[in-house]
Amino acid sequence: MTVSAPTAGPTVHVAAAGSALPGAPVDNASLAASLGVNEEWIDHFIGTRTRHFARDLATGEVRWSLADLCAEAASQAMECAGTDPADIEFIVLGTATPDHLMPATVNEVADRLGLDQLPTYQLQSGCAGAVQALALAHTFISSGTHRTGLAIGGDVCTKHLDLRRDLSSAAPGDLVNCVLFGDGAGAAVIGADPGERPVVLRRTLNRCTGLGRSPGQIIDWFGLADRHDQRQALTEDYKAIESSVPAMAVEILWELLDELGWSADDLDFLLPPQLSGRMTRLITERLGLPNAREISCVADTGNNGNALPFLQLQQLMKEIAAGQKALAVAVESSKWIKAGFALEGL
Template identity: 45%
Template sequence: MRLIGLSEVLPGEPVTNRDMAERFGLHERWLDRMTGNRSRYFCDPHSSEDVPKNTGDLATSAGRQAIEAAGVDPAGLDFLVLATGSPDHLMPATVNTVADRLGINDIPTFQLSSGCAGALTALYTARGLLAAGLRRGLVIGADSVVKLWPADRDLKRIRPAELANFALFGDGAGAAVVDADDEGPGLVVEHLLLRTVGKGRAPAQVVRWYGADGAPTVPGPNGTQVREAMGEEDYKAIEEHVPGLACMVLEELAAATGWRVPEVEHVLPPQLNGAMTEKIRQRMGVSAEQAVSCVADTGNNGNALPFIQLHRALRRLEAGPGTGGRVLVTTIESSKWVVSGLALRHRPEGVRDVA
């Protein structure tokens, strides 16, 4: 499998920690310290027409840009895969509305429900489809998290720790056009791993769906009753397990490819938040020059993040001297504990980039 076009989409203008502090009564310096994130992006249903307003808008824009970057005709695609943890509806599947908007028809489509490992889960699926005889496809990761904010909406009544959790996230999308012919230019997949490691372990991230009756009420601060939040994270469990799992994946990729990690030009660590990602990078033994991180500026946009990292790694590869640049990608999903990793080799003068 070869990646021949990449994209990233972030909606609207960045929302800084100062903006969050003013909007929700949080402290800017506290957010800096707790999250390590400087900004994030949110879809706004009331924004101007050309700004994405939901997951489908984000995915459509990312898909269109990846197709343009690859220089291919949408009619020549053989499949479409969308990974998301925040579809616009349960039905119709968001992937099918995206296909319609892109002018794609008469091909199989797949929507994968996932989180941080979703992008590589989608690429794993795409590789299987290519191995089965299909020639070319489009893979998208997209998430919009506004719908996951506390259902009560009176955010000043929510515990600060819970608000900090939500301040980690942001909206975004990324995409890749993938091709079965690995002889051409682009990012050639050398190894791809994906598996669950959550047997007997409690989920560390939960996103609920309440159905027609809506969220139940639960005890809130100072004896109040508030509506239960749609999402929550066990940050202590994430802090305990993710760094070690990331190191494990990196070691497996190195063993499978024969690459020495200190010599690999670009390493993409898990993107939980700016503070945690920096700790993981150091534990992995990856230098700051090797690391390709974006979460401190984009927020944690879930299924989009590895595509955004790959898009930015590609810019580095195309701007740098020499040939044969290597890329290692590690992603860890804490919802029910999924590990995934990807090793790619850059073949120059291939992937055309769309800024």
């Protein structure tokens, strides 16, 4: 079952959300000067204005780990929800860029939060990992197994990029990765008890649809045997992504609406896929929901992977009112995963 179905168990609430973005925003002028590329190309082709890096752009020094960012986002979410850390019964983290293969980053996050003797789960995935974390949290709460937990998503993408090399003659497919991504984390307190502004997590969707298709994105690990290999750590087929993601987003939208029994006119908010500023605009136009207010952040945060749905959720939580409905769409191009979730204010 890939779409969470109604249950007789507790209603699942999003009590609050939090986020963490490392350092000051890096604008296109600064990034272009550092990489030796054209600022206008970034403005027009990517459409992202700023992004945040866990590494210092000038020195390459790593200043924040993924665990640092996830712990900060989770602490903010708990504080906003008024949730005592002792009440947290589980943690789920979705990421494509863990700090280590072992120990799992989710356990480092638990340690920073002062949490012990609780189940922890780390889901290895790209943009869909955030939705997978919400889906697993939904299952725990709706089944009555737990009452309160943390769903977290985050990525430190710059660990896979050499931001100090001269890219003035790089191929567009290589260059796009250095200007598309950013770093960050987000988190949400998920529980059976409504917060001060009750928001219900009605549905989650997560489905791999890449049978027989080449991956649209690959992130490689390098061990001792292949650390001197000249292949890139991060590669993607941007043309395939640009072609496939808008169509997949439409399919996700209507699948969720059908499962919920909602019409397009019922939606008050749309949280579209956050690939880049330019792609988000194109996808939103393709979805064709003029009455739904768009909640987007990628133009200011860069594509920080699994943090993005939580950053959108945090903004939504400030705006959604009783009786209003919201739908989020996420597409992961690594192996073409459809993902999304639906929320309703009470």
